[in-house]
Amino acid sequence: MIEGAAWRRWVFFRIPLAGFLIFLLFPFYWMIITTFRPDSELYRPWRAANYAPFWTWEPTLTHVKYLFNETVFTTWLWNTMFIASASTIISLICGVFAGYALSRLNFRFAGSLGSAIFITYLVPQTLLFIPLSEIIRAYKLGDTPWSLILTYPTFLIPFCTWLMMGYFKAIPKELEECARIDGASRWKAMIYIVLPVAVPGILSAGIFAFTLSWNEFIYALVFLSSPEQKTVPVGVVSELIRGDVFFWGPLMAGALLGSIPVAIAYSFFVEHYVSGLTGSVKG
Amino acid sequence: MVLLGLFIAYPFIRGLLLSVTDTRVGVEGPFVGLQNFERLVSDPIFHLVVWNTCWYTFVTTIFKLGLGLWLALLLNRSFRFKAFTRAFILLPFIIPTVLSTFAWKWMFDPTFSVLNWILYKLGLISSAVNWLGDPELAMFSIIVVNIWRGVPFFAISLLAGLQTISPDLNEAAAIDGAPPLKRFWYITWPLLLPVTMVVVLFSVIQTFADFQIVYVLTGGGPANATHLFSTYAYQLGVGTGLLSQGAAVSLAMFPILMLIVVGQLLYIRRVEVR
Secondary structure: OOOOOHHHHHHHHHHHHHHHHHHHHHHHHHHHHHHOOOHHHHOOOOOOOOOOOOOOOOOOOHHHHHHHHHOOHHHHHHHHHHHHHHHHHHHHHHHHHHHHHHHHOOOOOHHHHHHHHHHHHHOOHHHOHHHHHHHHHHOOOOOOHHHHHHHOHHHHHHHHHHHHHHHHHHOOHHHHHHHHHOOOOHHHHHHHHHHHHOHHHHHHHHHHHHHHHHHOOHHHHHHOOOHHHOOHHHHHHHHOEEOOEEOHHHHHHHHHHHHHHHHHHHHHOHHHHHHHHHHHHOO | OHHHHHHHHHHHHHHHHHHOEOOEOOEOOOEOOOHHHHHHHOOHHHHHHHHHHHHHHHHHHHHHHHHHHHHHHHHOOOOOOHHHHHHHHOHHHHOOHHHHHHHHHHHHOOOOOHHHHHHHHOOOOOOOOOOOOOHHHHHHHHHHHHHHHHHHHHHHHHHHHHHOOOHHHHHHHHHOOOOHHHHHHHHHHHHHHHHHHHHHHHHHHHHHOOOHHHHHHOOOOOOOOOOOHHHHHHHHHHHOOOHHHHHHHHHHHHHHHHHHHHHHHHHHHHHHHO
């Protein structure tokens, strides 16, 4: 705690912290308030005398209803859920095995492979989206969920592998060696001894990978074209803006409802998420 | 493993091949050598793109680091609702960027902007500010949004770094009479430096290749004033169908990124050795 007078606590601690919180959370508040605000209030210029930005007296569900009745929002949600789960599971399985192999098995090139993983993990998606879209087209995967389920692992697997490598390295080797001495094969020792210990690490990698693929935008934007195939971010962007007209109410409702699933998933696993985040930057 | 190599390396090589031909959507183009890159060198928009991207990355990283560090230091104290606050602070980083950027876009809207209202009521402006319509302000706006999104990442990662520093060191220095600023500069900062460098490295790469914020807020406009590598590549490659030129733009990112990464990795190594 801060030593000294109460005013010091206010000036050096509470006020800055409150400032940060307002700065970081205000857009979300704005999203929520816009969602439930009737159009007549929404499209009132800020110069108008009765512009009341921070509250609404006539909350309405019109925008939410519009979203569900006039667009295929539920399909988008479902698509996103499916794609994110499938690619997370694929990447987790690969990441766990690859991470284990790289941290435990002593084979040639293990070190350089590890660095290679780290480099690929750093490759941004925007570098590769054009050639990938060519490949997707060549294999006739365009406009299917598989185009994303197969491409998301390109950035998720390196991430999971990297995280799991760090995690496996932290598990003492002796644990496994005991099991090996008792006659377990390497495979059995891994499944029954190492994996259960590594569950928190796997959870961290999983939750992080899930939010990453839920948030992914550019691949989904480029690879998907028909409205029924889109994920939430792409759907909201492309179907709720027609030409130059922004449907702000439904847009914000879509943004809000599209964010809620990740927010819920995140709130259950905050600790794991944070350890995933910090683990991901540990060299 | 092989699969992974295939998935990254193959598109990369494919991209290289694509960038030396003259392919448009649906039409396989002939080999044209380095023409696409030559065209970029003489393309004034591309010059702007390079400058924009560097400026954008530079400014946002400085601010994200400064604010993130400040926030991390604030969070490193014990207070009530700490876990709760920390969970909320990460929200901008969790929520799909595209969706939260829309909230910003709505806040920046010239006619209905809540920001204008606040600034007007505070007496800071007298007429509407066209946040996204003016080239300089548009750049400012995307920088603000990027900082908003990036600060939590910096704060939480640096907080993790701060927590590994033993409080004994600070206490010992305090007993010896070192003022807080000196304690920070001579104890906390050097010990935190390795973590800081890695976080900065990550952030620089992500920011350099950023797409979503610009795509949603301005689409590169007004008059290409906010185009970054990725949005320009998207516009060329997907918007107008000049796949090869788009691929060339996004590949042009690679050498610059490579330089930054190698430079920073070398620096990190030096810091760690010391």
